[in-house]
Amino acid sequence: xxxxxxxxxxxxxxxxxxxxxxxxxxxxxxxxxxxxxxxxxxxxxxxxxxxxxxxxxxxxxxxxxxxxxxxxxxxxxxxxxxxxxxxxxxxxxxxxxxxxxxxxxxxxxxxxxxxxxxxxxxxxxxxxxxxxxxxxxxxxxxxxxxxxxxxxxxxxxxxxxxxxxxxxxxxxxxxxxxxxxxxxxxxxxxxxxxxxxxxxxxxxxxxxxxxxxxxxxxxxxxxxxxxxxxxxxxxxxxxxxxxxxxxxxxxxxxxxxxxxxxxxxxxxxxxxxxxxxxxxxxxxxxxxxxxx
Amino acid sequence: xxxxxxxxxxxxxxxxxxxxxxxxxxxxxxxxxxxxxxxxxxxxxxxxxxxxxxxxxxxxxxxxxxxxxxxxxxxxxxxxxxxxxxxxxxxxxxxxxxxxxxxxxxxxxxxxxxxxxxxxxxxxxxxxxxxxxxxxxxxxxxxxxxxxxxxxxxxxxxxxxxxxxxxxxxxxxxxxxxxxxxxxxxxxxxxxxxxxxxxxxxxxxxxxxxxxxxxxxxxxxxxxxxxxxxxxxxxxxxxxxxxxxxxxxxxxxxxxxxxxxxxxxxxxxxxxxxxxxxxxxxxxxxxxxxxxxxxxxxxxxxxxxxxxxxxxxxxxxxxxxxxxxxxxxxxxxxxxxxxxxxxxxxxxxxxxxxxxxxxxxxxxxxxxxxxxxxxxxxxxxxxxxxxxxxxxxxxxxxxxxxxxxxxxxxxxxxxxxxxxxxxxxxxxxxxxxxxxxxxxxxxxxxxxxxxxxxxxxxxxxxxxxxxxxxxxxxxxxxxxxxxxxxxxxxxxxxxxxxxxxxxxxxxxxxxxxxxxxxxxxxxxxxxxxxxxxxxxxxxxxxxxxxxxxxxxxxx
Numbered sequence: 062x063x064x065x066x067x068x069x070x071x072x073x074x075x076x077x078x079x080x081x082x083x084x085x086x087x088x089x090x091x092x093x094x095x096x097x098x099x100x101x102x103x104x105x106x107x108x109x110x111x112x113x114x115x116x117x118x119x120x121x122x123x124x125x126x127x128x129x130x131x132x133x134x135x136x137x138x139x140x141x142x143x144x145x146x147x148x149x150x151x152x153x154x155x156x157x158x159x160x161x162x163x164x165x166x167x168x169x170x171x172x173x174x175x176x177x178x179x180x181x182x183x184x185x186x187x188x189x190x191x192x193x194x195x196x197x198x199x200x201x202x203x204x205x206x207x208x209x210x211x212x213x214x215x216x217x218x219x220x221x222x223x224x225x226x227x228x229x230x231x232x233x234x235x236x237x238x239x240x241x242x243x244x245x246x247x248x249x250x251x252x253x254x255x256x257x258x259x260x261x262x263x264x265x266x267x268x269x270x271x272x273x274x275x276x277x278x279x280x281x282x283x284x285x286x287x288x289x290x291x292x293x294x295x296x297x298x299x300x301x302x303x304x305x306x307x308x309x310x311x312x313x314x315x316x317x318x319x320x321x322x323x324x325x326x327x328x329x330x331x332x333x334x335x336x337x338x339x340x341x342x343x344x345x346x347x348x349x350x351x352x353x
Numbered sequence: 354x355x356x357x358x359x360x361x362x363x364x365x366x367x368x369x370x371x372x373x374x375x376x377x378x379x380x381x382x383x384x385x386x387x388x389x390x391x392x393x394x395x396x397x398x399x400x401x402x403x404x405x406x407x408x409x410x411x412x413x414x415x416x417x418x419x420x421x422x423x424x425x426x427x428x429x430x431x432x433x434x435x436x437x438x439x440x441x442x443x444x445x446x447x448x449x450x451x452x453x454x455x456x457x458x459x460x461x462x463x464x465x466x467x468x469x470x471x472x473x474x475x476x477x478x479x480x481x482x483x484x485x486x487x488x489x490x491x492x493x494x495x496x497x498x499x500x501x502x503x504x505x506x507x508x509x510x511x512x513x514x515x516x517x518x519x520x521x522x523x524x525x526x527x528x529x530x531x532x533x534x535x536x537x538x539x540x541x542x543x544x545x546x547x548x549x550x551x552x553x554x555x556x557x558x559x560x561x562x563x564x565x566x567x568x569x570x571x572x573x574x575x576x577x578x579x580x581x582x583x584x585x586x587x588x589x590x591x592x593x594x595x596x597x598x599x600x601x602x603x604x605x606x607x608x609x610x611x612x613x614x615x616x617x618x619x620x621x622x623x624x625x626x627x628x629x630x631x632x633x634x635x636x637x638x639x640x641x642x643x644x645x646x647x648x649x650x651x652x653x654x655x656x657x658x659x660x661x662x663x664x665x666x667x668x669x670x671x672x673x674x675x676x677x678x679x680x681x682x683x684x685x686x687x688x689x690x691x692x693x694x695x696x697x698x699x700x701x702x703x704x705x706x707x708x709x710x711x712x713x714x715x716x717x718x719x720x721x722x723x724x725x726x727x728x729x730x731x732x733x734x735x736x737x738x739x740x741x742x743x744x745x746x747x748x749x750x751x752x753x754x755x756x757x758x759x760x761x762x763x764x765x766x767x768x769x770x771x772x773x774x775x776x777x778x779x780x781x782x783x784x785x786x787x788x789x790x791x792x793x794x795x796x797x798x799x800x801x802x803x804x805x806x807x808x809x810x811x812x813x814x815x816x817x818x819x820x821x822x823x824x825x826x827x828x829x830x831x832x833x834x835x836x837x838x839x840x841x842x843x844x845x846x847x848x849x850x851x852x853x854x855x856x857x858x859x860x861x862x863x864x865x866x867x868x869x870x871x872x873x874x875x876x877x878x879x880x881x882x883x884x885x886x887x888x889x890x891x892x893x894x895x896x897x898x899x900x901x902x903x904x905x906x907x908x
Contacts, residue, residue, distance in 0.1 A: 138816050160848065161888035165819035165908040179754040181799060188821075192905060193781050193792040195819040203781045207797045209769055210777040226769050233765040235757030235799070244821065244908070270755050294886035295907075322818050322889070322907065347816035 130333060131287070134178070134272060137170030140345035141290070144328050148238075149287055152333070153263050153273045157280045158292030163324035164244055164276045165190075166347050167292070169199035171238060171274060176202035180237025183207040183230050187216075187223045188245035207236075216250045224258060231265040231273075239266075243277040251281050259285035280329070287332045293325035322347050354469060354513075355495045355600070356457045358440055358480055359502035360432070360487045363453035364394040367432035368422050370484035371613055371631070375420060383410045384424040393424050427612035427736075435483045435639050437605040442642040443476060448495070448600040451530065454502070456495045458600050473508045483638050492516060497594040500566075503527045516594020521567030525558050528566075528588050554581065554588070566592035609647070609739040611635050618657050618731030625732060626720050632737045633712040633719075640741060646708035647739040650715060654699040655734035699728040706798040707759045708742040714760050721767045725775075747800070757799040766797060787862050788872055789893075789904065818907050820891060826902035829892065841881060841892060843903050849890065851881040859894070873897050878907070 133147035148154050148171060158164050168184075175182050182205060184191055189210040197203065209230075211222040223241060230239055243251050259282040266273045275282060280289055327342045360366045369376050379398035383390045390410035399419050413419055429452065436455050440447040443466065446458035459472060466472045473491045480487040490501035490509040497516045501509045504523035511519045529551040557580075563569050569592040577585045590596040611632040619625050629652075640647060703718055745759075757765075769778050779794040827849060832840040838856050843849035858877030865871050873896040880889050889907035894900075 159885045159888075160821075160906050161908055163816075163818075163908060165821050166816050169819045170816050181754075181756055189777075189824045190821040190905075192820040192822045193783055195817065196781060197783060199817045199819060203783075204798075206780055207766075208779065208781055208794070209773060212773050212777050222772050225772055229765045229768050233757055233761045235755050235762070237755060295889065324816070345816065347818040 132270070133333075135174045136167065137172075137174035138167065138345060140343045141167065141170075141326055144326060144341055144343045145288055145290065145331065146333070148272045148274070149333055150270045150272055151267050152287035153259065153266065153275065153282055153285055154288040154290070155275045155277065155280050155282055155286040156290050156292065157277050159278060159294060160244075161295045162292035163295060163322070163326075163347060164292055165195070165242075166199075166322075166324065167290070167326075168240055168242070168274065168276050169196060169201060171272070172196070172206060172240065173200040175238040175272070176205040178237065179205075181205050181207070181235065182238040182240070183209065183236050184240045184242055185209045185211070185223050185226050185230070186242045187211050187219045188242065190242065190245055216246050217253075220246060220250055220254070224254065227262065228265075231262060231271075234269060234271070236271055238272045238274060240274040240276065243275060243281075246277075248277075248279045248281075251277055251279075254281060256283055256285065259283065284332075286330070289328070289330040291327045291329045293327065295322055295324065354459045354491055354493055355498045356443075356459050356473060356476060356489060356491045357450075357495070357498035357502040358436060358455045358457070358476060358487050358489055359499070360436060360453040360480075360485050361503075361506075362394060362396065363432065364424060364429060365396045366453075366485055366487075367425070367428040369396075369486065370432050370435070370635070371425075371428050372422075373484065375422075379404070379416075379419045380422060381408075381413050381419050382422050382424050383413065385410075390423075423614070423616070425612075425614050427614065431611050431635070432485060434605070434608065434610075435485060435635070436480070436487070437603070438639045438642045439476070439479050439483055439485075441605055442479065442644075443472065446600055446602045447605070449603045449605070450495075450499065454499060454530075456498060456600060458602075459491065470508070470510050473510055477508050479642065483642065484635060492594065494594070494597050495600060496591050496596040496598065500527050500591060500594070503530060511594070517567075517570055517592075520592065520594050521565060521570065523566050525555065525563060525566060525569055525592075528569075528591055529555055550584075554584065557581065607643070607645070607741045609636050609639055609741055610736065611738075612734065612736040614734045615732065618733045620731050622720070622723055622727070625723070625735070626716060628735055629719055629737070630712065630716050632735065633715050636737060636739045637710055637712040637715075640710055640739060643741070644744065645741040646710040646744040648705050648708045648742040649740035650703040650705075650719070651738045651740070652701045652703070652719060653736040653738075654701075654728050654732045655736070656697045656699055656728055656730035657733045697730070699730075699732075701726065705763065706796060707800065708745045709760055709763070710744065711760055714764060717764055718767050721771055725771060759799050762797075762799040787864055789874075820905045821908045822905040823903060826893065826904045829901045829903045831892070831894075831901045838877065838879060838892070841879065841890075841901075841903065846903075848883055848885070848888075849881070849903050849906075851883040853879050854882050854887060855880040856892075858892075861896075863896070871897065876904075 131149035131151050133149055135142055136145070136148050156164050156167055172182050172184070177200070182201075184206065186209060189212065191208060191210075196206070209226050211219040211226070213219045213222060220243075223243070227239065227241055230236065262273060263282075263285045275286070280286070280291070323344055323346055325342060325344050364382050365380060368380060368382060379402055380396045381392045381399045381404045382394045384393045385391050388411075392404060392406050392408045392410065392413050394406060395404050399416075402416050402419060404413050404416060404419055410421065413421060433452050436453075437447060437449060440455040440457050444457040444459060444462055446460075448456040450456050457476075459469070462472060463469065466475060469491050473489045477487065477489045480489070488502045488506050488509070490498045490505060490511065492498040492501055492511040493513040493516065497511060497520060500520055500523065501511055504520070504527045509519075558569065563572070569589055572589060574586065574589065577589055581588075587596070613628055613632065615628075619628070636647075701719075701722055703715070703722060709715075766778060776794055778797070780797045782793050782795045784791045784793060823846070827843045827845050829849070830842045830844070831838060832842075838853045840852055841850060856877050856879045858879075859875035860877075861873075861875050863871070863873035866873075875894040875896060877892040877894075878889065879892050880887050891904045891907070893902045893904045895902065
């Protein structure tokens with residue numbers, strides 16, 4: 062006798078625990094007999110589980126087709142890999158956070174790791190914000206990176222261009238990583254993307270070796286994203302803080318250097334495991350390209 | 354053994370190749386300057402209706418069921434080139450015997466293509482695939498093969514030693530092939546002389562009652578040479594199938610061009626796409642027959658009335674509803690106009706990153722390109738040329754990382770270029786300069802030389818802080834106190850404003866002072882306190898222009 066938790070209990074707000082052997086078969090297709098329900102043979106009802114007739118068609122979790130765990134690839138930052146297990150292939154991953162929270166740093170690290178593996182990557186850049194010097198400094202192979210720069214003035218138009226370009230790229234296939242950079246678009250504009258679009262993207266990328274990455278200010282894809290990494294406000298590194306707060310003996314201005322930034326990442330959601338994720342947080346440091 | 358491919362009535366065959374829908378109809382081809390145009394060639398259906406070569410165009414027009422087409426030397430040249438391509442796809446030793454005849458040496462070909470009848474059938478099929486209705490004959494010597502191809506329709510294989518028997522049934526007219534005159538005067542004179550001699554010989558043979566090759570072969574040799582000279586003996590040798598000579602092989606130039614001259618100018622892109630599809634299919638079939646691909650397609654459109662006198666000018670270039678919903682462009686050379694007299698030429702070059710051979714893909718790319726760059730005037734002539742290239746060879750691997758399929762990628766890039774603009778999609782290339790935005794976009798190629806995947810290093814790699822650019826840079830108002838930055842306000846972006854918490858700089862740089870685009874600037878990295886918290890920005894002071902700009906944010 063074993064028990065299982067059915068995950069279809071969202072409407073009820075609590076899980077239903079019941080015996081697998083006693084689970085009734087799924088409802089048959091409506092037929093002439095359906096008109097006379099009293100004529101059917103009585104079903105064995107599990108006490109406490111099938112009092113509600115709406116649950117008669119529930120399939121036990123053990124009989125559900127188990128989706129294979131997606132392959133995880135490195136995000137390029139060891140701390141993030143330790144937190145999330147990497148970035149899943151064939152899934153949508155969201156990286157959200159405010160300005161200066163380290164979203165682009167994480168994106169470029171993932172691009173560098175992907176191009177380092179010999180994969181081709183795309184950045185669909187809604188705000189035309191990619192800095193080539195930073196891309197090179199992060200170690201991205203330029204030959205393997207396709208950059209699509211949306212060029213309209215209105216954010217709505219740029220968003221439209223991004224979505225259409227993303228559709229075409231997902232249809233084309235063959236890319237190891239497709240990044241949709243919505244980081245500088247106003248959240249109220251980005252929220253206009255219908256959920257069906259994200260469902261479509263998720264379906265398009267499913268069963269492919271592509272990592273679909275969305276960089277934004279706030280999470281917008283809802284349940285379509287398999288992984289949601291939230292980045293917190295940036296913290297200036299200890300060395301800088303010490304220098305800047307040393308009021309009595311201020312160092313010459315030109316001696317200061319933006320050398321270290323501390324990025325805080327929180328794993329808000331992961332649908333990769335069949336259990337609710339425990340929110341976890343890490344902090345890692347990044348340095349500027351000229352810091353040596 | 355030798356094979357001969359003969360295209361009967363080649364001017365009509367060239368028209369049928371360009372317009373296959375005309376095959377079922379009566380067609381007459383005319384040439385000459387108006388109003389003195391005369392019928393030049395006709396097909397069987399037209400002949401049955403009483404249309405004969407030499408009639409004036411006006412006379413032929415009286416028969417409403419006959420379709421009249423002007424003679425197109427370009428189409429005939431393309432058909433001839435296709436004939437040679439077909440022959441060369443079977444044998445390296447090909448003689449270009451005439452505009453409508455190609456002879457192949459089949460020595461050693463049986464091990465590759467099967468028995469002689471199989472080779473002949475394959476040749477017949479291949480010519481049909483290239484849009485030509487040809488006769489194919491195989492014989493032990495070239496001339497016998499030519500005569501059999503001229504005389505028998507379809508596929509004929511003459512076993513060695515049976516040439517005289519097989520050819521004997523043919524009329525003597527096959528010895529005097531019909532020559533389609535070209536416009537060059539010198540060649541025309543020679544051809545006229547040959548034609549006069551041929552008609553004289555034919556007349557003599559007819560007077561003697563010699564109607565077929567069997568009768569000619571049976572004539573006594575000495576008496577024949579006394580009356581007709583060496584030419585008579587040569588004809589008798591041909592009739593007996595006993596002539597022997599070596600082939601004069603030609604190296605067919607690798608020129609793949611197709612053209613179509615339009616009776617009426619085309620105004621919309623949809624009918625143009627229809628014609629382009631046909632030309633592309635012909636070119637691709639020719640390239641495939643030579644086991645080649647192409648890396649560059651050149652489209653030349655001859656336009657009418659570029660000056661704008663034509664009222665149709667306003668409507669031209671508007672894509673139809675069935676066209677791609679989003680206009681698209683290619684990363685190609687800009688359109689070029691060459692004006693000559695009343696007509697002008699519009700050229701587009703479709704460069705491909707890799708050799709490809711897919712007519713549908715080429716058509717889509719050309720459509721997207723023409724949508725983005727409409728010719729701007731009605732089209733009267735279409736010329737399409739393909740630059741041949743060796744097909745790409747790539748070794749696949751189970752453990753290689755995924756890469757986009759080149760054909761699909763090319764189409765996707767063309768469509769995205771139509772969305773965002775040609776110059777806004779591609780891969781990055783850094784320029785050797787310290788100037789801000791010192792980069793350029795270049796074409797993205799989905800295949801790069803194989804590089805060994807980097808092994809994960811044991812030591813932990815620190816992430817590099819990235820800059821997000823504001824394009825164009827945001828103009829800012831900066832408050833200074835005692836020469837120090839105190840406050841930054843950016844009117845265009847509300848969140849970029851606040852008290853300067855921390856700053857480093859200035860980092861001064863300048864360059865290009867020897868050019869008109871000289872630049873000099875001071876850079877600061879600043880931390881601003883705003884409503885959401887602390888954000889890091891790069892602040893730039895343009896020393897030449899005098900303005901302050903927020904160039905980007907560290908993210």
